[in-house]
Amino acid sequence: MHKKPQESNSHPPSFAETRTSHMVMPGDTNPHGGLFGGALVGWMDLSAVLCSQKHASGQVVTARIDAIDFVAPARPGQHVTITAVPTFAGNTSVEVMVTAEAQYPESGSSRVICSAIFTMVRVTPDGHTLPVPKVEPETEEQKLLYEEGKQRYESRRKSRS
Ligand SMILES: CC(C)(COP(=O)(O)OP(=O)(O)OC[C@H]1O[C@@H](n2cnc3c(N)ncnc32)[C@H](O)[C@@H]1OP(=O)(O)O)[C@@H](O)C(=O)NCCC(=O)NCCS
Numbered sequence: 001m002h003k004k005p006q007e008s009n010s011h012p013p014s015f016a017e018t019r020t021s022h023m024v025m026p027g028d029t030n031p032h033g034g035l036f037g038g039a040l041v042g043w044m045d046l047s048a049v050l051c052s053q054k055h056a057s058g059q060v061v062t063a064r065i066d067a068i069d070f071v072a073p074a075r076p077g078q079h080v081t082i083t084a085v086p087t088f089a090g091n092t093s094v095e096v097m098v099t100a101e102a103q104y105p106e107s108g109s110s111r112v113i114c115s116a117i118f119t120m121v122r123v124t125p126d127g128h129t130l131p132v133p134k135v136e137p138e139t140e141e142q143k144l145l146y147e148e149g150k151q152r153y154e155s156r157r158k159s160r161s
Pocket residue numbers: 060061062063064089090091092093094119121123127129156157
């Protein structure tokens with residue numbers, strides 16, 4: 001494992017929290033007229049990449065996607081806003097919670113359509129892993145997400161060993 005000791009050791013979740021927006025276009029839909037799940041997961045994955053690259057100050061790959069939950073469809077013309085926030089970091093991986101919300105621009109009201117947990121790993125261009133800064137929760141909600149993320153990280157490690 002390569003180390004860069006001069007880099008910051010921790011960041012609060014807000015440091016790398018990322019919000020990206022898309023409009024559902026007819027070409028993004030499935031045969032039922034709703035947003036195609038694969039397109040949505042691609043948008044969410046890109047948000048997780050942007051967020052974890054900022055947290056890690058480096059390149060990352062997606063190692064795993066857990067708990068993906070499609071709770072409602074989105075329709076053409078709706079805006080989809082995706083929020084990605086780091087919850088917990090191991091040594092070279094960072095867990096990112098990603099939530100997608102859809103809204104019609106006319107009403108402004110929005111609802112969650114999908115959520116998932118991404119595990120992103122910092123790598124060099126030749127695929128070696130690198131350390132990432134810790135996540136330093138500040139608010140009560142962030143502390144709860146951190147503890148939940150830590151439990152998921154430990155259970156993922158157990159299931160891989
Ligand atoms: C992710 C990857 C770099 C891990 O490489 P590796 O040699 O297995 O590395 P390690 O076993 O040392 O694991 C590195 C970290 O990743 C985590 N990790 C690796 N595979 C994982 C998986 N499938 N699920 C969850 N976490 C995983 C480990 O827990 C470890 O975390 P930690 O350092 O925070 O404790 C490698 O498996 C890979 O390149 N996968 C393909 C990634 C890809 O192509 N993604 C799609 C396009 S971006």
